[in-house]
Amino acid sequence: MKRVYAKTTAAAVGAVAAVAVTALLSGAQAQGLDAARQMIEEHRAKPVFSAPGPAFDAKSCAAGKRVLTIPVSSANPFTKNIALAMIEAGNEAGVEVTEWENQAQPSQWVQGINFAINEGFDLIDLLGGVDPSVIVPQIQAATGAGIVVKTSHFYDLTQTPHESVDGAVPLSFYKVGQILANWAISQTDGKANVVIIGSDEIVPTAPFVQGIRDTLQANCPDCKEVAYINAPVPEWATKIQPSVQSALLANPDVNYLIPIYDSMSQFVVPAVRVAGKTGQVNIATFNGTPFVIDLIQQGQVEMDVGESLGWIARGILDSHMRTLCGLAEPAELNVPFYIFDSSNANDAGTPADYDRGYGDVHVSGFRTLWGLE
Amino acid sequence: MAEGTEVSAKEKGVDWLLVLEKYALILAWIALIVVFAFVAPSSFLQWPTFSSIIFGSQAVLVVLTLGLIIPLTAGDFDVSVAAVLTFSAMILAVLNAKMGLPLWQAVLACLAMGLIVGFLNAFFIIFFRIHSLIVTLGTASVIQGLILWISSSQTLSGVSPGLIDWVIVNRLFDIPLAFYYAMALGVIIWYVFEFTPIGRRLLFVGRGREVARLSGISVVRVRGVALVASSVIATLAGIINVGTTGGADPLSGLTFLLPAFAAAFLGATSIVPGRFNPLGSIIAVFFLVTGITGLNFLGVDTFVQNMFNGAALILAVSLSQLVRGRKEQGLT
Numbered sequence: 001m002k003r004v005y006a007k008t009t010a011a012a013v014g015a016v017a018a019v020a021v022t023a024l025l026s027g028a029q030a031q032g033l034d035a036a037r038q039m040i041e042e043h044r045a046k047p048v049f050s051a052p053g054p055a056f057d058a059k060s061c062a063a064g065k066r067v068l069t070i071p072v073s074s075a076n077p078f079t080k081n082i083a084l085a086m087i088e089a090g091n092e093a094g095v096e097v098t099e100w101e102n103q104a105q106p107s108q109w110v111q112g113i114n115f116a117i118n119e120g121f122d123l124i125d126l127l128g129g130v131d132p133s134v135i136v137p138q139i140q141a142a143t144g145a146g147i148v149v150k151t152s153h154f155y156d157l158t159q160t161p162h163e164s165v166d167g168a169v170p171l172s173f174y175k176v177g178q179i180l181a182n183w184a185i186s187q188t189d190g191k192a193n194v195v196i197i198g199s200d201e202i203v204p205t206a207p208f209v210q211g212i213r214d215t216l217q218a219n220c221p222d223c224k225e226v227a228y229i230n231a232p233v234p235e236w237a238t239k240i241q242p243s244v245q246s247a248l249l250a251n252p253d254v255n256y257l258i259p260i261y262d263s264m265s266q267f268v269v270p271a272v273r274v275a276g277k278t279g280q281v282n283i284a285t286f287n288g289t290p291f292v293i294d295l296i297q298q299g300q301v302e303m304d305v306g307e308s309l310g311w312i313a314r315g316i317l318d319s320h321m322r323t324l325c326g327l328a329e330p331a332e333l334n335v336p337f338y339i340f341d342s343s344n345a346n347d348a349g350t351p352a353d354y355d356r357g358y359g360d361v362h363v364s365g366f367r368t369l370w371g372l373e
Numbered sequence: 374m375a376e377g378t379e380v381s382a383k384e385k386g387v388d389w390l391l392v393l394e395k396y397a398l399i400l401a402w403i404a405l406i407v408v409f410a411f412v413a414p415s416s417f418l419q420w421p422t423f424s425s426i427i428f429g430s431q432a433v434l435v436v437l438t439l440g441l442i443i444p445l446t447a448g449d450f451d452v453s454v455a456a457v458l459t460f461s462a463m464i465l466a467v468l469n470a471k472m473g474l475p476l477w478q479a480v481l482a483c484l485a486m487g488l489i490v491g492f493l494n495a496f497f498i499i500f501f502r503i504h505s506l507i508v509t510l511g512t513a514s515v516i517q518g519l520i521l522w523i524s525s526s527q528t529l530s531g532v533s534p535g536l537i538d539w540v541i542v543n544r545l546f547d548i549p550l551a552f553y554y555a556m557a558l559g560v561i562i563w564y565v566f567e568f569t570p571i572g573r574r575l576l577f578v579g580r581g582r583e584v585a586r587l588s589g590i591s592v593v594r595v596r597g598v599a600l601v602a603s604s605v606i607a608t609l610a611g612i613i614n615v616g617t618t619g620g621a622d623p624l625s626g627l628t629f630l631l632p633a634f635a636a637a638f639l640g641a642t643s644i645v646p647g648r649f650n651p652l653g654s655i656i657a658v659f660f661l662v663t664g665i666t667g668l669n670f671l672g673v674d675t676f677v678q679n680m681f682n683g684a685a686l687i688l689a690v691s692l693s694q695l696v697r698g699r700k701e702q703g704l705t
Contacts, residue, residue, distance in 0.1 A: 075521050075526040075623075076526060077525065077526050077527050080526070227672070229675060230674065230675050230676075231675060234628055235628060235679075236625055236628075237625030237626060237628045237629065238434075238628050238629065238632060239675060239678065241430055241617075242426055242430055242662065242665060242666060242669065243669055243675060245425060245426045245430060246422075246426060246666050246669035246670055247669070249416060249419065249421050249422055249425070249426065250413075250416040250669070250670050263528060263622070266528060266530070266618050266619075266620055266622060266625070267618060267625075269618070269619060270430075270541060270617050270618050270619065271430075273537075273541060273542065274425045274426075274429055274430055274541050274549060274617075275421070275425055275426075276421065276425065289528065290527065291527065291528040291529060291530040291531075291620060292530075294530045294531055295530055295619075298530070298531065300619070351471075351531065
């Protein structure tokens, strides 16, 4: 009799424990799902301007200063258009911004720095991928000549800039990773099985991917990272498609592909199509490149986190002018992340254009901040 | 003396080492499939693995390689093929997706571009007697500039869905049609190489220009035809590339150059050892992609793919050289 009683008690305790654990788990799951949805809603809303620091009189303290911006490549429309928008914004604020035209060759970046030294520029901006570690002697020569050297839109907030530069205007790639992971979580109701496609040689890739991983772990106990594919940029055309196809066939439960840089989509979309997974696997990505927003309009990519190039340009210039005026610099680049999906992709134009669809509150916002209005 | 040698070869019977060399790549391919089938039976040993990955996704590389082996056989290097491929893809995307021209007109424009580039290559190589490597390197660079110019350095998407349907969406035995286009081209080139006078002349010209000229072969014409053919076939590869990706970008197509050369050289160790041959090239592409796919299924890091490609090429060519008694070989 005692035995039966003990067995019954043990069973009851076990059942209660199981129910409690399940309740706890489902509670955690619901909480994670709510957190994911909340972040997504925040980034679906049209961007609003919030000042990156106190207002200052740019005309009086930065006027006459000269900035040389060296984009990672003038053939890359993303960095090229940021450079052009910086020149335009600089004209408004009285700062002379010059772009050093190049085609992603470190030897050309070296020429740009030597040009800045010879011409007596006040600040050199290494924009959107110029890695200071490959041109250290030239940076040292520039800083030795009294020129401030800063990187922009290159490091993640969590990364320490190379010791050779005077400062950086970092971007939270980690946060973009969080947005992408939360998108997959919320769209699958907490059942995302993702394949991440990255390029490890790009400096901010590691914190970017970490943002995805941490978020999946924190907000989604039932989600999993099925595979990580590392495809170096020069091999995107030959490596991404077969690797993604293999991952899809080897793991039939994959429902999200996250190519972390959206130009990868060109090779991910055919991989989904050839693997016969159209409609079963969705693509979420980052950059807001026009052709990828076109792919959203065509229903081949589900979402793209974009940044306004005009906003990036003004955010970078704001940081540089504060440096030149001896003011405290903002901790990160002032630019909001905005989600494009089928509901708003047409706002970017048909075909999509750079810098369309984000609104223009940043233009008057920065003008007011700089004392121009 | 020659007669005597022939008789002694006949007396010896079949040279099994040479037969083995001929089919070694096929055997290695089968061995690779067997190994992966054992290691990852549930994922690798499925028809979709072969239909969509191994056969279905390499048409661009196969077509480009097939084009490349034509001037290689005639003794010329054409390193502009990948640039022509990318240019063709971009012209198609600009004309069709951006300017709204019908697909057939855009395709004709691509083919015309291929013809022009081929003629220009041939003109500078043959008339000025400049090494093909130098001329095609220059042409490739000019074309890359033109690509950046006409594309404004942007990736373009939105080509007619009809092209995508007829390249990768429509299938036969679950294999995208692009595979059959590549195979058809392979059969045509194989027929031309093996059974037509121009095929034989290509080989003679490649083996010894002076001897070919003294034998009455129009070396100029043969080399010219080969260079034009490789450019035109590269434009076809570009069209298939657009049909595969649905768009075009200014840079990524250029990365097909080295894999195409690797497949051509690897293919030259098989089927007709010592000669660039279409069947060997096709098998080489599938051998390499099988290895990479298997490694993908095993979850091996992607850098291993590069090592596999390079090691396979060096090993195959080295073994082939051993079989031939390590005779000195020219590049072509």
